Amino acid sequence: MTAKLTFQDLTFYEMPDHVRIALLKHFYIEIEKELLKEGIGTYNIPDPHTIEFEGVMQEQAERKFYQILGKHIDELKSIKGRNTATYVHKNSGIPLMGCLSFGIADKGTTLLEIKPITGCNMGCIFCSVDEGIGTRKTHEFVVEKDYLVQEVNKLLDYKKHQGMVIYINSHGEPFLYADMVGLVADLKKNKWISEIHIITNGTYLTPELCSQLDKAGLTHLNISVSGFDAEKAKEVMGSTAYNIEKVKEIITYLTKHTKIEVIITPVVMFGINEREMGKIIVWAKQIGVKKVCIQNFLMNRRGRNPAKELDWEKFKEFLHQLEQEHSMKLLFDLKLEKTKEYPKPFKRGEVVQAEIGTQGRYKTEYIAVAQQRCITLPKVVQKGDNPLKKGERISVMITKSNHNIFVGEIVHKRGRK
Template sequence: MLSMAVFSEVYDEDNDKVFVIRGTIEVRIPHNFYSQLKRKYSDEEIVSMQEPKILRHHHTKRELVYVTKESGLPLIGHTAFGLIDRGTNLIQVRPVSGCNLNCIFCSVDEGVSKSRRTDYIVDTDYLVEEFAKLAALKGDDVEAHIDGQGEPFIYPYMVELLEKLRKVPHVKVISAQTNGMLLDPEKIRAMEGLLDRINLSISSMDPRRGRMLAGTNLYDVEHVKEVARAVAASDIDLLLAPVWVPGFNDEDIPKLIEFGLEIGAGKRWPGFGIQNYVRYQFGKKVRGRPMKFSEFFKRLEEYGKQYGLNLKLTPADFGIHKAPGLPRAFRRGERVKLELVAPGRVFGEMLAVSRGRVIGVLTDRPAGSTVFAEITRTNDNVYVAVTAESRL
């Protein structure tokens, strides 16, 4: 028999009874059947009769961990979900992981992935509650930047999240990044007055090349261009954020600049945030050599002169500055005893919880195991630990 302590949450959905256990939906019981069982059995006994089920991500089909306050998973410590504090007045808000595209240059190997095994979705109230605590340390000009390892707008409660973030006293700006495929004019209107800026990732003006870069024939450049026009015409500021992949979309960069100027991108902030493709350890690799940053900045300067723009941006261009942050909970090189509580984001990783932080532990041990590990990363209150066996 299961103990009630196992339940993270119990709630009704579509007249069914749904039991959420340790962050994962385990049991969904039709309402009529549940009523019959309830006459004879307790909730614990009913759940113990059912075959466990795994919640799956709609887009990636990977296991999806539902992170609630009751789950016991903190929202500080990992890059895949929760909050990231890099010591400035900007707080990264990550309500969900996973993506509807399969970009060939993706820095986190999203979409069809060889490295990612788990996705996460965070309860809105829990996310805003913890955000407010962190924002209170920062001052009165906090920017909540909604981003993630993938596409943030797959989060089904985005408007609710925006409404609640807007009510946090210290928040001055709310921004979000997106590939635009899940937006439309109606959704954009619904976010006016809530969202201040959209950073739109569009890396080509050509439909065929756009599909190639996005890694899927479902990508629609014309739709994303219409989204860009709708954002630019709204009260929400628009920043076009193409990734410049040498040998693939060189000719698109000036076309994207001209498109942005035509539709009125960047009313309050810069209208362009051109990014240089970088090969990351767990990211996707494209053929050819990445552009050296010296060359990248030189070419940005040339385009800047051509179009009368500042394309070499700094945090100050967005009002980002240093601000108080959370103290580190661990020091690098510290050895700790950890209990593994949930699957990690990538293969060979599990999650542990200690000192109010979530820690990514490199290990093949299952949940419930106890391991001794060394903390190898503490930057930005993001924690990684390595066990002795994982070093072999």
């Protein structure tokens, strides 16, 4: 009698004294071999996505395996950088609204941002959220696809507004998310959605992946290209591994072989890469890219700030000059309509009862949970070696409350449930 457990999102690796289980390619936990043998039975890994147990019934093996997995899921780590990580799934007790780092961000318009994952493979010198190479962040998030789609569908059914535009705009590189094609395909089924954009640096794109995204229903790829010459491109992307020629090749492929509309989205930093903008525009026109949307670099308290901001009037003058030189529209008005938002359960200054849900992105940061919302606690001061635990009850004063994004500070600890 052999129980066979096969998974799409899990990959098994035999290690000397433990089994490494990768979740969605980029995250993993490690379980001691003896724990699997004693807890379930003698095991075998016939292929990377399957584990078999001898002498145990199928239902029993599944139940025990999920119990072991559940006990270890809080030990999840990111393969890239080895940061600790949280898997946000429908049974995790962590809502998808309230936190800017992951989940859903709704500002009450026809544009809805969703963030299935954190982390990045580049180290862009202009990154406003300090992601990727050299980041000070110590914790990552990855969201279960079905949970994310479920909550997006609920929100859009509440809004009841046609022509919704979805921006898959992670804090980092969204194509670190292993099930991106499935996410796009599921979102495309929603009757309220008219466009799906992915904001990316383009480094993970391949012809095969682009074709899959095209078939899944992706409408736009917003690709960041902030340097045209090889050395300048590496400088602004903060990585010697960045290959601008490969990114150019995949953009050319997209324009010739898919229905996906490419929008090239450079970030201009005056004194660093303003001379690259004209080169990018000329090349974009040559390969048939219809839209180049140049973004003004903006300083951020926790971001990387290699240059000063240019005031908006001077920035517009810069774009007008480029428009005249290259006969291409570069100034755009984002036409958004107002839509219904979920009611905000908290107001600024209010004290609410909450529980610790998980570690936040930084060492001093935690995510609390209350009334189906996350509350970011950015500066948690702890005494001694007694960190806050998941499920610990606390009183939180709301310090920021904006479009169902909440920030707070602990005013009283109440112990565990």
